[in-house]
Amino acid sequence: MPDVRLVNVTKKFGKIVAVDNVSLHIYDKEYFSLLGPSGCGKTTLLRLIAGLIQPDEGEIYIGDRLVNDVPPEDRDIGFVFQTFALFPHMTAWNNVTYGPRVKGFDVRKAETIGHEVLEMVRLHERLDAFPNELSGGMMQRIAVARALAAGAKLLLLDEPLGQLDAKVRNELRYEIRRMTKDLELTAIHVTHDQSEAMAISDRIAVMKKGKILQVGTPQELYINPQSIFVAHFIGESNFLEGYVSNISGKTTIIELRGGIKVQAVNNKGVKGGEKVLLAIRPEIFTVEKGKKEDKNAILGRIERVTFEGTNVRYEIRLKNQDLIVIVKPSLTGEWFNMGEEVTVSFPTEKAHVFKYPDVGLKEEIAVE
Ligand SMILES: Nc1ncnc2c1ncn2[C@@H]1O[C@H](COP(=O)(O)OP(=O)(O)O)[C@@H](O)[C@H]1O
Ligand SMILES: [Mg+2]
Known part of the structure; x- marks a missing residue:
């Protein structure tokens, strides 16, 4: 039931317009990301939804309820932050069951919930550990478990994977998505990392300077960017x-x-x-040796070749001196050498x- 709707929401801090007339509909049970560069207003938007700050203009609905004047604790949301916001003096178990206990659930119910969510984040065997005995990835799992244990159907995550190293980050993003899907939650995930947003989201809103530029599935944003910024920020x-x-x-x-x-x-x-x-896009060009006549064909010379494993990356100086980047799979197709003259062409419908x-x-x- 918790879809989230923002209608013409604006938030200013002095002269800074952090969120600028944003309207957005996040569907029930959707994994939704707010993606944009640092300072574009993602955290502010999330805090508005959480009720930690109030909008200057506009309305925020969670489900059918206008929540502008509803305090955060009555909005029924779970929150996961970038920093590991665990209680340092409490064990994993006490961190996780803290929510159900302060909510006044009876002890047995709080314990049942605690066991379930720790099982879910696969940390059941570490329930007696204190936060400083756990790795970053484990601490963030506990933070997710704690948010889940509160029983909220709307989960807000602000750069939850930002402090973790690449391998843990990649694993944990799929786990977080899986858990929200298993529990049928609505999740709103803030990140500045486009590959993370692409991997984890049903839909993404791309933000710039307090505004939403485009909302779509990862594929829609990649295939049909509606602005130069999105064409640049999503992929290459x-x-x-x-x-x-x-x-x-x-x-x-x-x-x-x-x-x-x-x-x-x-x-x-x-x-x-x-x-x-x-x-x-770099991958849609065709490259052929020598001078060829073709539709949308441009003569150029290979200026740099970078072997990247899966792909080879060519920097090509076109005859008009523009420089382009072309990416080709390494093991299928032809290789080209530095200094070689080539003709590049691209399909009319993909530019x-x-x-x-x-x-x-x-x-x-x-x-x-
Ligand atoms: N409490 C605040 N007081 C003053 N300015 C703020 C405050 N919170 C955010 N801002 C400003 O609002 C803009 C958006 O910030 P933020 O929402 O944190 O961006 P993001 O999360 O996308 O990095 C920035 O220019 C930031 O400096
Ligand atoms: Mg932020």
């Missing part, structure tokens, strides 16, 4: 500068630097004559045409 994109020389039907013809003409169909509202950026940002590309995609 090459951006080529040019002008719209013609639009005919669904096809936009773009003149790149050096008079190179190419075509694209995903036009994000640009008009004839306008300055644009063409966004192309995106955006209006050139007023502030310039560098500023538009900056994350600080």
